[in-house]
Amino acid sequence: MSRNKKDWYRxxxxxxIWIRSFYDGNGDGIGDLYGVYEKLDYIRSLGVDGIWFSPIxxxxxxxxGYDISDxxxxxxxxxxxxxxxxxxxxxxxxxxxxIMDLVVNHTSDEHPWFLESRKGKDNPYSDYYxxxxxxxxxxxxxxxxxxxxxxxxxxxxxxxxxxxxxxLNMDNPKVREEVKGILRFWxxxxxxxxxxxxxxxxxxxxxxxxxxxxxxxxxxxxYYKDGPHIHEYLAEFRKVCEEYxxxxxxxxxxxxxxxxxxxxxxxxxxxxxxxxxxxxMADCFLSEYIPRPFSLRKLKKAFSKxxxxxxxxxxxxxxxxxxxxxxxxxxYGSEHLYWKESGKMLAVSYLFQQGTPFVYQxxxxxxxxxxxxxxxxxxxxxxxxxYHAFHQKDPxxxxxxxxxxxxxxxARTPVQWDDSRYAGFSEHKPxxxxxxxxxxxxxxxxxxxxxxxxxxxxxxxxxxxxxxxLLYGTYREYFPKHDKLYVYExxxxxxxxxxxxxxxxxxxxxxxxxxxxxxxxQLLLCNYPDPEGSENGMMRPYEARVYRFRVK
Ligand code: GLC
Ligand code: CA
Numbered sequence: 211m212s213r214n215k216k217d218w219y220r221x222x223x224x225x226x227i228w229i230r231s232f233y234d235g236n237g238d239g240i241g242d243l244y245g246v247y248e249k250l251d252y253i254r255s256l257g258v259d260g261i262w263f264s265p266i267x268x269x270x271x272x273x274x275g276y277d278i279s280d281x282x283x284x285x286x287x288x289x290x291x292x293x294x295x296x297x298x299x300x301x302x303x304x305x306x307x308x309i310m311d312l313v314v315n316h317t318s319d320e321h322p323w324f325l326e327s328r329k330g331k332d333n334p335y336s337d338y339y340x341x342x343x344x345x346x347x348x349x350x351x352x353x354x355x356x357x358x359x360x361x362x363x364x365x366x367x368x369x370x371x372x373x374x375x376x377x378l379n380m381d382n383p384k385v386r387e388e389v390k391g392i393l394r395f396w397x398x399x400x401x402x403x404x405x406x407x408x409x410x411x412x413x414x415x416x417x418x419x420x421x422x423x424x425x426x427x428x429x430x431x432x433y434y435k436d437g438p439h440i441h442e443y444l445a446e447f448r449k450v451c452e453e454y455x456x457x458x459x460x461x462x463x464x465x466x467x468x469x470x471x472x473x474x475x476x477x478x479x480x481x482x483x484x485x486x487x488x489x490x491m492a493d494c495f496l497s498e499y500i501p502r503p504f505s506l507r508k509l510k511k512a513f514s515k516x517x518x519x520x521x522x523x524x525x526x527x528x529x530x531x532x533x534x535x536x537x538x539x540x541x542y543g544s545e546h547l548y549w550k551e552s553g554k555m556l557a558v559s560y561l562f563q564q565g566t567p568f569v570y571q572x573x574x575x576x577x578x579x580x581x582x583x584x585x586x587x588x589x590x591x592x593x594x595x596x597y598h599a600f601h602q603k604d605p606x607x608x609x610x611x612x613x614x615x616x617x618x619x620x621a622r623t624p625v626q627w628d629d630s631r632y633a634g635f636s637e638h639k640p641x642x643x644x645x646x647x648x649x650x651x652x653x654x655x656x657x658x659x660x661x662x663x664x665x666x667x668x669x670x671x672x673x674x675x676x677x678x679x680l681l682y683g684t685y686r687e688y689f690p691k692h693d694k695l696y697v698y699e700x701x702x703x704x705x706x707x708x709x710x711x712x713x714x715x716x717x718x719x720x721x722x723x724x725x726x727x728x729x730x731x732q733l734l735l736c737n738y739p740d741p742e743g744s745e746n747g748m749m750r751p752y753e754a755r756v757y758r759f760r761v762k
Contacts, residue, residue: 219403219457219482220525221681222259222307223567223671228533229266229288230274231624232571234636241624241635243289247297250304252653256574257671260307262405262459264533266294270320272374273352273591274533274622275311276407277318281392291399298400307402309457314389315408316375323388324376328362337382340368340414347420348430351463353595356430368418370411370434372591380412380443393450403457406481409444410462410473413437428464428496436469444473444480459483459527459566467519474524483527483566488512493541498616499596504542506693506713514698517563517685526565530556531573536620540579544715544752549576551752553663554737558754559696559711561670564685569667572625575656576663579620580645585613587643593617628654661739669735673756679705688723695721695749701761707734708757710749717748731757 227246235244243266253261265275268285275285284290301308317324326335345357345366350373357366358373368377378385393404414434421429451458460481462470470484492509494501520526530538539545543552553576561567582588585597593613601609614620619642626648627634633648645651656662674680683702689695695718696711708726712718733741735756744750 218307219260219566221675223257223561223569223674224260224262224309225253225256225258226262226264226532226568226570228264228274228571228622230641231622231635233625233627234638234640237637238287239636239638239640240287242287243284243293243297247293247300250297250300250306254304254306255668256569257668257675258569259305259675260309260402261301262309262568263311265311265313270318270374272318273372274589276313277316277320277372277375278313279318279320279322281388282395295399302400308400309403309405309459310396310401311407312389312392312404312409313407314378314380314392315412316369316371316377319374319376328360330363334384337379338385339376340379340418341365342368342418346418346430347423348418348433349421349425349427351427352592354599368414370408370430377414378412381414381439386443386446389447390450393447397451397454397456402455403459404451405485406458406460408463409460409481410436410440410465410469413440413443431464435464436472441472441478441480445478448480457482459485461485463487467516471519471524474520483525485527485529485532486516488515489530490535494616498536499600499612501612501615504713506696507691509542509713510687510690510696513560513563513696514685514687514690517565517687517698521564521684526563527568528560528563528565529568529570530560531570531621532568533570533621534618536616536618537578538573539576540620542713545578547715548752549578550661550663551737551750554666555711555713555752555754557663557667557670558709558735558737558756561674562680562700562707562709562756563698564683564700567671567674569671570621572621572623574664574667575626575651575653577623577626577645577651578647579614579617580623580643581614582619582643583610585610588613588617588619589642590618590622593619626652628652666737673735677705677707678702679707683707689721692721694718697721697723699723704760704762706759706761708759710753710755710757712749712751712753715751717744717750720744720747720749725761726757726759729759729761731759734758 230241232241233245233249235242266288267278268280268283269275269277284294323335323338327338348356350356352372359366369375411434414437458481462484472478473481489512493504539553623645624635624640629649633644656664679700679702683700686699688697694714698709700707737754
């Protein structure tokens with residue numbers, strides 16, 4: 211793959227901040243930019259090179275920031291533009307890039323554009339949103355029907371997500387100009403790029419045809435995913451970004467790797483990376499609300515499909531956690547028996563693939579899901595809707611179990627900094643429940659333990675950063691049918707890294723690809739303190755190893 215000036219993002223890794231739960235700097239129980247400022251050195255110490263801020267703009271928080279009411283400002287809960295500039299300057303000074311969340315599929319219904327648009331058909335904002343006299347049959351992805359009647363305008367507006375998130379009409383050139391204005395505003399302040407929310411949904415098919423009637427939530431998907439003008443619109447945004455040394459990672463729900471390639475390469479290239487979802491479905495079907503037993507083969511298939519298809523053509527975004535998914539140890543690992551081992555193994559399973567890794571706040575210390583006893587204690591719109599809308603006949607226990615498995619709130623509990631009250635997140639009662647396991651799982655405890663998950667993340671991120679093979683080498687998977695071992699290789703010239711991960715509560719026989727048989731590799735990394743501790747060619751539960759070979 212050709213390397214150009216803008217390749218810096220390929221050598222990087224990112225840390226994602228979901229600010230409300232990151233760290234409270236001013237003692238009101240809500241995470242903020244004062245807290246981020248204090249923790250920048252910690253973030254840098256992980257070995258990451260950049261921060262992605264989930265939305266920090268003014269928002270009524272119907273979807274915790276993803277419903278924006280002012281694109282060019284900071285939510286007063288989090289600080290102000292001056293404090294943002296302070297964070298940005300310090301981040302840059304210590305070698306961290308900063309990317310912002312660009313949420314332009316929809317706004318908040320409290321955004322002034324929407325307030326104007328509601329008023330009627332003859333004002334400058336009338337066509338900023340998608341209004342119809344009669345709805346089609348689309349369902350929203352978050353809350354029932356995708357159309358809401360507005361008694362003021364006496365029409366229905368489209369919302370693919372929550373009711374309080376009306377979809378923008380991207381076919382309106384004025385709306386696209388607004389988007390470019392937003393990009394410029396933040397780029398002029400000095401940010402380094404954008405993570406672009408549900409970006410593959412912004413162009414809707416003309417006429418908004420009815421969707422497949424029997425499909426639930428996503429029935430309109432064929433008419434808004436990768437819509438007719440998506441690549442034109444993104445090209446316009448790309449042009450602005452190209453005036454700056456800025457990079458763009460899109461979020462592509464339901465995207466196939468084939469359609470992702472169109473965004474990431476060739477004449478329609480408009481993004482540098484795509485956040486894909488296939489590998490987040492190894493224990494569910496379409497969404498975490500339809501759980502299935504975990505399947506390693508499914509996980510490996512998703513990983514390898516993206517690795518192979520993008521190879522030499524485009525670049526992967528690597529992640530296992532973000533604010534939209536429950537904690538990964540609770541899903542693909544072992545929360546109790548092998549918490550530490552599986553937490554580290556999961557790091558190894560994705561950080562050494564080809565691509566730019568993202569680490570989500572709290573992931574680096576192995577935070578796990580929370581299990582609150584009543585739905586009233588949950589705040590995420592999707593959790594609440596799913597609880598009330600589905601399986602009403604199920605007993606309460608079963609309904610809550612589903613929430614415990616699936617809720618996005620599990621990823622949104624306050625970060626556990628130490629074992630003091632409120633986990634050191636704040637001196638004030640936090641805005642959302644702290645996971646009761648904070649006495650054991652917290653940054654301070656792990657800083658003091660050289661064998662901690664935290665210490666291991668640091669090792670992994672450093673190893674990746676300093677190895678050409680791990681950065682640029684080719685990817686190859688071995689034993690794809692094995693249902694307990696994930697084995698992959700990265701190769702660059704004579705140097706090969708072999709990565710072996712055990713997904714099992716029981717020991718598993720080590721398997722080496724035949725090309726390595728009889729060769730002596732150097733064991734660079736192991737997630738057990740005594741790397742030689744496994745016997746007779748067995749690997750221990752959730753063990754992970756990284757070997758380096760020189761092959762002539
Ligand atoms: C993206 C965000 C998610 C949000 C949704 C609607 O998937 O990551 O948090 O709820 O878009 O904006
Ligand atoms: Ca605060």
